[in-house]
Structures are given as structure tokens and as C-alpha cells.
Amino acid sequence: MSPGDCYPCDREAEFDRLPPREVVGHDDHWRVVHATGSGLLGWLVLVPRRHVMELADLTAEEAAGLGTWQLRLARALAAELGTPRTYVAEFGEAPGFHLHFHVVPRPVDLDPALRGPKVFGLIGRDEADEVSAHERDAFALRLADRLRTQANSLQ
Incomplete structure (x- = not known):
């Protein structure tokens, strides 16, 4: 792929200048981003830091990190x-994106018509219906702090 053809790769190239919502957490293999166009605060996307299109193409280190990050x-x-529940999904169908995983918090009061795979009805929203960049940045900073605190407690 050439520059401009892969959104996650283009963003990765600007890593040091990304806003908090685009670097909620990271390691050598993965970066956590708050989704854009989402009507749900906390809708995260786990993105490999290198260009990879298929789950089967992950390295052993990337695969091990995937489970830990989830x-x-x-x-x-x-x-x-x-x-009470977190959905994780990977479809890999969006043009201009390499492999990525949606990590979606399922609120207690989520409309039953939007549960399970139908939760994707909350993404691709008009700007007026989406969580604002300011809200995503504030949430990202809180979650990043929680992830740092939690890092040594995974057992």
C-alpha cells in the first residue's frame, strides 16, 4: 500500500503528534484508539502498529499481546x-484500514435492539450524534491512567 491508502499506518507515522484519543495505550506492537464516529463513549479500537491485513499474519509476539490487550x-x-460486558469484534472489511479490533463496552442500559453485533448501529454516526473529540480525549486520559495503574496487576 502506498502512503494515504491505510489510515492506521498514516496515523502511526504521526505517532508523536497524535491527540490522547488516538493513543489511549500502546506498546511495541499495538496502539489503542478511541473510535471516531461513535455514539458510545469508550468504544475502542485496538490497532497493530505495523501494516498487517489478516489475523493469521500476526507474529507470535503480536498475537500474545492481542490477548493481553483485550x-x-x-x-x-x-x-x-x-x-457488565465488553464486545470484541474484527471484520477487516473497511477499505483503507488494516487489521483492527473493536473493543466495545456494553452499557447496562443499552437498548436491546443494539445488543450483540447490532451495536455497530452506534458507529458511523453524524458528527452531531457522535462522542466529541473533547470527550474522547478526556476519557482517553482517564483510561490511560487506569491502564498504567492496572499494568502490574494482571494475574
Whole structure:
């Protein structure tokens, strides 16, 4: 892919200048981003820091980190938002994006019509219906602090 063809790679190239909502957490292999266009605060996206298109193409280190990140994020979202469940999904169908995982907190009061895969009805919102950049940044900073505190307690 050439520059401009892959949104996560383009953002990764600007890593040192990214706002908090685009670096909720990171390590050598993964970066956690708050989703744009979401009507749900805490909708995260776990993105490999290198260009990779398929789950089967992850390295052993990336695969091991994937499980750890999913667990850390589920625990941090539950603690921060009081959500009883966290959805994790990967479809890999969006043009201009490499492999990524949606990590979605399921609020207690979520409309039953939006539960399970239907939760994707809360993404791709008009700007007026989405969580603002300011709210995403504030949430990202809180969650990043929680992730740092939690880092040594995974057992």
C-alpha cells in the first residue's frame, strides 16, 4: 500500500503528534484508539502498529499481546464505565484500514435492539450524534491512567 491508502499506518507515522484519543495505550506492537464516529463513549479500537491485513499474519509476539490487550481493556472499561460486558469484534472489511479490533463496552442500559453485533448501529454516526473529540480525549486520559495503574496487576 502506498502512503494515504491505510489510515492506521498514516496515523502511526504521526505517532508523536497524535491527540490522547488516538493513543489511549500502546506498546511495541499495538496502539489503542478511541473510535471516531461513535455514539458510545469508550468504544475502542485496538490497532497493530505495523501494516498487517489478516489475523493469521500476526507474529507470535503480536498475537500474545492481542490477548493481553483485550483483557486489560475489558477490565479497564468495566472499572471506568461500570459496564457488565465488553464486545470484541474484527471484520477487516473497511477499505483503507488494516487489521483492527473493536473493543466495545456494553452499557447496562443499552437498548436491546443494539445488543450483540447490532451495536455497530452506534458507529458511523453524524458528527452531531457522535462522542466529541473533547470527550474522547478526556476519557482517553482517564483510561490511560487506569491502564498504567492496572499494568502490574494482571494475574
